[in-house]
Amino acid sequence: MKYSVMFGKTTRNVARDEVTANADLLTRAGFVEKLMAGAYSYLPLGLKVLNNIADIVREEMDVIGADELLMPMLHPKDSWVRTGAWENVDVLFKLESRTGREYALGQSEEEIVTPLVMSKVQTYRDLPIHVYQIGWKFRDELRSKSGLMRGREFLMKDMYSFHEDQADFDRFYEITKNAYLRVYERLGLVAKVTEASGGAFTEKISYEFMVLTDAGEDDILYCDQCEFCINVEIADLQSGNNCPKCMQGTLAQARASEVGNVFDLGQKYGRDFGLSFIDRSDSKQFPIMGCYGLGISRLMGVIVEKFHDDRGIIWPEIIAPARVHLVNIGNSDEVIDHANDIYTRLCQQGISVLWDERETTAGIKLKDADLIGIPYRVVVSSRTLEEGKVEVKPRTDEPALITIDELISRLNSTPA
Ligand code: ATP
Ligand code: MG
Numbered sequence: 001m002k003y004s005v006m007f008g009k010t011t012r013n014v015a016r017d018e019v020t021a022n023a024d025l026l027t028r029a030g031f032v033e034k035l036m037a038g039a040y041s042y043l044p045l046g047l048k049v050l051n052n053i054a055d056i057v058r059e060e061m062d063v064i065g066a067d068e069l070l071m072p073m074l075h076p077k078d079s080w081v082r083t084g085a086w087e088n089v090d091v092l093f094k095l096e097s098r099t100g101r102e103y104a105l106g107q108s109e110e111e112i113v114t115p116l117v118m119s120k121v122q123t124y125r126d127l128p129i130h131v132y133q134i135g136w137k138f139r140d141e142l143r144s145k146s147g148l149m150r151g152r153e154f155l156m157k158d159m160y161s162f163h164e165d166q167a168d169f170d171r172f173y174e175i176t177k178n179a180y181l182r183v184y185e186r187l188g189l190v191a192k193v194t195e196a197s198g199g200a201f202t203e204k205i206s207y208e209f210m211v212l213t214d215a216g217e218d219d220i221l222y223c224d225q226c227e228f229c230i231n232v233e234i235a236d237l238q239s240g241n242n243c244p245k246c247m248q249g250t251l252a253q254a255r256a257s258e259v260g261n262v263f264d265l266g267q268k269y270g271r272d273f274g275l276s277f278i279d280r281s282d283s284k285q286f287p288i289m290g291c292y293g294l295g296i297s298r299l300m301g302v303i304v305e306k307f308h309d310d311r312g313i314i315w316p317e318i319i320a321p322a323r324v325h326l327v328n329i330g331n332s333d334e335v336i337d338h339a340n341d342i343y344t345r346l347c348q349q350g351i352s353v354l355w356d357e358r359e360t361t362a363g364i365k366l367k368d369a370d371l372i373g374i375p376y377r378v379v380v381s382s383r384t385l386e387e388g389k390v391e392v393k394p395r396t397d398e399p400a401l402i403t404i405d406e407l408i409s410r411l412n413s414t415p416a
Helices: 021-028 044-063 077-082 110-118 166-186 268-273 296-306 333-348 362-372 382-386 404-413
Strands: 032-036 039-042 074-076 093-096 102-105 129-138 153-163 191-197 205-212 218-223 229-231 251-266 288-295 324-328 353-356 376-380 390-394 400-402
Touching: 021 032, 021 296, 039 044, 044 129, 044 153, 044 166, 044 296, 074 077, 077 102, 077 110, 110 129, 110 153, 110 268, 110 288, 153 166, 153 296, 166 191, 166 205, 166 251, 166 288, 191 218, 191 229, 191 251, 205 218, 205 229, 251 268, 251 296, 268 288, 288 296, 324 333, 324 362, 333 353, 333 376, 333 382, 333 404, 353 362, 362 376, 376 382, 390 404, 400 404
Parallel strands: 324 353, 324 376
Antiparallel strands: 032 039, 074 102, 093 102, 129 153, 153 288, 191 205, 205 251, 218 229, 218 251, 251 288, 376 390, 390 400
8 A cells, every 4th residue: 555645644633522532543543534423434544444353253253153144234114113122222213215114224133133044944953043244233322422432323243143942052152252252352452241131132141341441431340350340330339349259359440341242132033023943842942042242343443542642543463454654764766666675575475564655754754654553664764775774663662673574574473
């Protein structure tokens, strides 16, 4: 990628109503642009990050054997009336066509996936099924002031599983919980897992995955000694209490953002749609169903909240829009030729690189590199040329002069 011709550059103009670091930095760095509260365009660099996060999620869903599909976002009213959600779900966006038909925009897709899947299931031999999609969701959120963390349109990975009995559901639930924890860990995040009541749909337990950040909208209590964690909203406990689980630790309170959750939906949706299967004892049975949400665009916001400094974003290498930010200082033929050489060699090695080849000041280029937050800044100038080297600076570390070969072997030995 060459920066001079790339669409979506750094800007000084940030809407004054952006109050969170993620919205401020992502906008100034040219990753996103706000259309209105809760709806953002993802510019080329931003889309790369979003896709990188989605790919990590895909990889971990592959590991647990879930199948990816894609369902419509535009839904007929009937499906939502069936489950009571047309009346009960306050965030549901409803629309009417010019012929007077009513529709809903998907805020979650149990209403769509249940008939889709169960119409293909005759007996227990056809189960379990676990399908997921990565798609945009729409919610009429009352407040949408946290940048990417609370969209009215946002990218979610939503998975749904269907099982012949509770035991099989429990097995898969545990597997998914661990897959989620791997996703967060690979993104460099520590997610605490709260156990919560499953809300309106079920008496059963659900898990919420929480990342500590002041920009979050949840308050949690967590133990300083064991993994106990609970959402304050439902808790009979408070900060300073003894941990009810290990009895050793003390509970601390913190702000957090929910980056995923998994729910036991029981038999609700099978019953609502009258979709059953023949079980092992030859009788009709409704499936036990689970749903598993993971906020992909919210994660992008949370990652920026966690990883930035006063100069800009600090992308974890695994999701950065490129690994190398190449900067030529000076525009002599010699410097340009050398930078071009490096650019070509890195590309040939499959190392993604953003080359800022603009004819502008070193100060502007270096400032922009920090703001954009690509992991390695590589500077070529007449000074580095003299030494036959380049200056490599990890985003949060000191610069060093090394040869191109050293740079390539270093990057190849730690693949992103
Ligand atoms: P919250 O309590 O934050 O509103 P939720 O309980 O409504 O979340 P789910 O319906 O379970 O969330 O959605 C699954 C995941 O999608 C959430 O864990 C979160 O990561 C993400 N998510 C939910 N609402 C939004 C939103 N408005 N903007 C961005 N991501 C969201
Ligand atoms: Mg919500």
